[in-house]
Amino acid sequence: KKKEAKTRENSILINSNLCSRTCCCSFNLVFHVISCIRTCNNVFFLLDYNSPVVVLLHELSEYEGDWSILPALPRLSATYGQSAAWFFFVEEETRVTLAALLQVLHRYRVSEEWFLGKRLHDNEASIIHHYAFSEDPSSFGYPDPAAGWALSTPLLQRLAERIQRENLKSDFTIDLKHEIALYIWEEGNGPKLTAVPEFCTEPRDNCATTFTTYLPNCGDPVSKKDVFVAVKTCQKFHSERVPVVKATWEKDAGFLEYYSDVTDASIPTISLGVANTERGHCGKTFAILRRFLSKAVPKADWLLIVDDDTLISLPRLRRLLRCYDPKEAVSLGERYGYSLVLNGYSYATGGGGMVLSRVAVSRLMSSGCRCYSDDAPDDMVLGRCFTSLGVPITHSPLFHQARPDDYNETLISLQQAISFHKHWNIDPVAVYRHWLRDKDLRDEL
Structure with a gap:
């Protein structure tokens, strides 16, 4: 089902309610990795910039588990690491204002390791996070995927090398955003999430991203x-x-x-x-x-x-x-x-x-x-x-x-x-x- 694309100056409207994996879009130094649900034929990009290169993450390899991000990092690094300074991960209904996003990213040295996002934290120890940081749950931040989150290329490349080098063990993927943040933090050896106020889920002045809905309108409900x-x-x-x-x-x-x-x-x-x-x-x-x-x-x-x-x-x-x-x-x-x-x-x-x-x-x-x-x-x-x-x-x-x-x-x-x-x-x-x-x-x- 194709949705009507709404034109906004210098913005992207990703409207892929029938998809379920991930897309990458290259804008000069920025890559967007966008979650979807089954087929991304109805993803629209409305820009005053050159059309982006779009890569669906599930097409990056034959492996269905690439949605969990970590298995995909080595291939993302090998394929795009030399041409991108940033990798930006967003949901299918996240709206990105490209000019504002670029302005935000210019504040951070691209030669350094950065993990950027809208910061969430637990107010109490949670079973879905295995009761991590139970003494002070609010001390650990993880990104809101609806607002988007970014990795600088040096960080992504190091993570990709670590994944290939480590003797990884079988484990469960339960809450991806929290588990990604834990993996990046690496018991204090890696960066914590840096909160970016311009990564938003509700419209405000100076927002680089906003969010619409997780429950798309595809027509009348089924009977x-x-x-x-x-x-x-x-x-x-x-x-x-x-x-x-x-x-x-x-x-x-x-x-x-x-x-x-x-x-x-x-x-x-x-x-x-x-x-x-x-x-x-x-x-x-x-x-x-x-x-x-x-x-x-x-x-x-x-x-x-x-x-x-x-x-x-x-x-x-x-x-x-x-x-x-x-x-x-x-x-x-x-x-x-x-x-x-x-x-x-x-x-x-x-x-x-x-x-x-x-x-x-x-x-x-x-x-x-x-x-x-x-x-x-x-x-x-x-x-x-x-x-x-x-x-x-x-x-x-x-x-x-x-x-x-x-x-x-x-x-x-x-x-x-x-x-x-x-x-x-x-x-x-x-x-x-x-x-x-x-x-x-x-x-x-």
């Missing part, structure tokens, strides 16, 4: 009947978690079933013949996938799999799904990674909700990919299967694996969040009403 919702639960949570779903977002579902280890007509739940496991739930998830393709449930374009302690806005999800073609194999959610620096794989994390097109489910089930045990981590198994099939994991920052309290408030206040996860130490109904309910929504398709 309720186009989304089948599968809620994973178990007997011990029937009276604790299921009532929260019913009190909040169940009413917005066209088709919804609760899958448990026992049948409970009062909810009602459906037993899939898979015993409850304390973790993983792969056996249950694959049983859901088989049922979705069967004639036992209404035929729908999309399958949403959530936990019984997931809080979600189905109207916002249906708006987002209009941006994707259900005739393609789509796996959508909050993207995590496992061992990406060692040729690992990406996956849509389960707690925030996993969205699969019918085509994706069909390809997965016909491939022979299976759980290695019923309690294997379902989201990781799905990610590994989709990677082997060449189906990319599409990321949306509107899905959240954790609670609102676990994220920087400035960051999530900018979003129209689609989901959060976990009821621990919160009032889940109040959280839903504050963060996920649209008060003026008139949408009963």
Whole structure:
């Protein structure tokens, strides 16, 4: 879907709501690396300068994990390190005023190592950051990706050399912006983030960047009947978690079933013949996938799999799904990674909700990919299967694996969040009403 490009003097409008990787644009000494979602054919550059060179990061190599930046740095350095003084990373809906950006960058010596961005910090130790800097969480800064962040070429080149030199270990990629900042800081041996006030997410005087939205307008939301919702639960949570779903977002579902280890007509739940496991739930998830393709449930374009302690806005999800073609194999959610620096794989994390097109489910089930045990981590198994099939994991920052309290408030206040996860130490109904309910929504398709 092509969007209308809005002309602004000396500015760039990146409008790639249907993309999911990264683009590089060369403006003399500046490279822009721009996150996208599936295809960047609708990226527009409106400049009074010469047209930029655009490189999609996923075209930089055959490796799908380049979205996590670190694996891509050696190739970025080798390809562009001799012609660029700066590498600038922004989101697809970030608007860059080129003249102002160049003016900002001229303040910093290009021969030195610089890590620039809009500074975010944790107010309390966060699980998604492994409780780092627990004694003083605000002491460590990491960049807001929506405002853009920059690396000077000397720093990028040193990082690229370090990646190639080090004996890297398997690890998880959970919150990229925080993990990038940690890697650059290198336990105090590298630079901390330098805050740049001109890197903005809301319009102000002298801003070099501003931000529009993570929830693009691709047309009318898909119909309720186009989304089948599968809620994973178990007997011990029937009276604790299921009532929260019913009190909040169940009413917005066209088709919804609760899958448990026992049948409970009062909810009602459906037993899939898979015993409850304390973790993983792969056996249950694959049983859901088989049922979705069967004639036992209404035929729908999309399958949403959530936990019984997931809080979600189905109207916002249906708006987002209009941006994707259900005739393609789509796996959508909050993207995590496992061992990406060692040729690992990406996956849509389960707690925030996993969205699969019918085509994706069909390809997965016909491939022979299976759980290695019923309690294997379902989201990781799905990610590994989709990677082997060449189906990319599409990321949306509107899905959240954790609670609102676990994220920087400035960051999530900018979003129209689609989901959060976990009821621990919160009032889940109040959280839903504050963060996920649209008060003026008139949408009963």
